[in-house]
Amino acid sequence: MDNKKITIAAVILSLGLIFGGFFTGYYYYKAHFGSNFVTVKGLAEKAVKADLAVWELKFVQTGDDAVVLQQKMNNQEKIITDYLKTLGFEEGEIDIGRLDTNDLTANPYNTNNNIHFILSQTITVKSNNVDLVASSIGKVGSLIQKGIIFDSQSYSSPVNYLFTKLNDIKPEMLSEATKNAKLAAEEFAKNSGAKVGKIHSAQQGVFSILPSEEIPYLQETQQINKKVRVVSTITYYLE
Numbered sequence: 001m002d003n004k005k006i007t008i009a010a011v012i013l014s015l016g017l018i019f020g021g022f023f024t025g026y027y028y029y030k031a032h033f034g035s036n037f038v039t040v041k042g043l044a045e046k047a048v049k050a051d052l053a054v055w056e057l058k059f060v061q062t063g064d065d066a067v068v069l070q071q072k073m074n075n076q077e078k079i080i081t082d083y084l085k086t087l088g089f090e091e092g093e094i095d096i097g098r099l100d101t102n103d104l105t106a107n108p109y110n111t112n113n114n115i116h117f118i119l120s121q122t123i124t125v126k127s128n129n130v131d132l133v134a135s136s137i138g139k140v141g142s143l144i145q146k147g148i149i150f151d152s153q154s155y156s157s158p159v160n161y162l163f164t165k166l167n168d169i170k171p172e173m174l175s176e177a178t179k180n181a182k183l184a185a186e187e188f189a190k191n192s193g194a195k196v197g198k199i200h201s202a203q204q205g206v207f208s209i210l211p212s213e214e215i216p217y218l219q220e221t222q223q224i225n226k227k228v229r230v231v232s233t234i235t236y237y238l239e
Contacts, residue, residue, distance in 0.1 A: 036194070036237065036238040036239075037200050037235050037236060037237050037238055038185050038188050038189065038196075038235070038236055038238055039233065039234070039235045040181045040184040040185045040188065040233075040234060040235075040236070041181060041184070041231050041232065041233050041234075042176075042177040042178055042179065042180035042181025042182070042183075042184065042231070042232045042234060043177060043180055043229070043230075043231050044173045044174070044176040044177035044180065044229070044230050044231075044232075045227050045228065045229045046169055046172075046173055046227065046228045047212065047225065047226075047227050048163050048165075048169070048209075048225075048226050048227065048228055049130070049163070049224060049225055049226070050130050050161035050162055050163050050223075050224045050225075050226065051128055051130065051162070051163060051164055051165055052126065052127075052128055052130070052161075052162040052163075052164050053125070053126070053127050053128075053129075053130040053133035053134070053159055053160070053161050053162070054124065054125070054126050054159065054160045054162065055124065055125040055126075055127070055133050055136075055137070055158055055159045056122055056123075056124050056125075056158055056159075057080060057122065057123045057124075057125070057140065057150060057158065058120060058121070058122040058123075058150065058151035059073075059076055059080065059120070059121060059123075059148050059149060059150050059151070060118060060119065060120045060149055060150075060151060061073055061076070061118075061119045061120075061149070062117065062118050062119075063116070063117060064116045064117065065117075066101065066103075066116075066117045066119070069117055069119045070099065070119065072147075073099060073119050073121055076146075076147070076148050077096060077121060077123065079143065079146055079148065080123055080140075080143065080148065081094055081096070081123065083140070083143060084123075084125060084136075087132070087136045087139065088129070088132050088136075089125055089127060089129075089132070089136075093125055093126055093127045094123060094124075094125055095123070095124040095125075095126065096121075096123055097121055097122040097123065097124060098121070099119060099120075099121045100119070100120045100121065101117060101118075101119050102117065102118040102119075102120075103116070103117060104116055104117065104118065120151070130161055130224050131224075133159055134159070134224060137158060137159065159222070160221040160222070161221055161222065161223060161224045161226075162221065163209055163226055163228070166207060166209070166228065169228065170207065170230075173207070173228065173230050174204065174230065174232065177205070177230055177231065177232040178202075178232055178234065181232055181233075181234040182196065182234075182236075185234070185236045189238055192238070194238040194239060195238065195239040196236050196237075196238065196239075197236060197237035197238060197239045198236070198237055199234060199235070199236055199237075200235040200236060200237050201234070201235045202232065202233070202234045202235070203232065203233040203234075204230070204232055205230050205231040205232045205233060206230070206231075207228060207229070207230045208228070208229045208230070209226055209227075209228055210226060210227050210228075210229060211223045211226060211227075212225035212226050212227055213225075
């Protein structure tokens with residue numbers, strides 16, 4: 001092989017080593033870059049107010065004559081519904097449930113021979129005027145003077161306050177959660193001498209409706225004022 005051919009072969013070999021080294025380093029850099037990321041959580045909370053109240057009023061009568069008891073229940077149903085209307089509720093907000101009859105004589109384990117029948121019925125108020133419901137709860141006790149006996153649950157936890165407009169606030173809250181996650185990522189990057197890049201992956205998280213105040217034995221549905229919370233998990237590339 002003459003000197004000219006040797007020289008050309010050496011140049012080709014050198015170029016091959018140079019470019020081979022370049023591409024090896026490039027893909028190593030990309031792989032290393034891809035492994036540099038940070039995962040952060042962004043929290044968003046919003047105070048909300050219930051927009052629907054479901055109020056159940058269960059009343060009962062006991063006695064020996066089912067026909068007489070049924071007539072009493074019909075009369076009391078009218079008394080309750082009329083009273084609810086005087087408080088400000090519309091007829092369309094008042095739902096009359098079925099009349100349930102419990103024949104104790106058909107129960108072989110019944111030891112109370114003084115009562116044969118227990119009749120019960122539930123009147124349900126569904127209203128968007130949650131403040132009116134809240135102010136009316138204590139007033140129905142006056143109906144006891146008219147012989148109406150309410151079930152104990154009608155006094156202990158008679159109302160469920162619900163927030164039904166979650167979808168209306170989801171976009172705003174997700175935007176805030178993402179913003180807070182970005183701030184957390186930037187703080188991490190600043191402390192580590194890096195820069196936040198594009199989003200690698202994101203998880204929206206679950207929206208939770210919580211009580212505005214954490215009170216023992218008081219559930220979220222028993223409070224008019226609530227808070228909605230969402231936590232988004234986002235992974236950013238670091239440059």
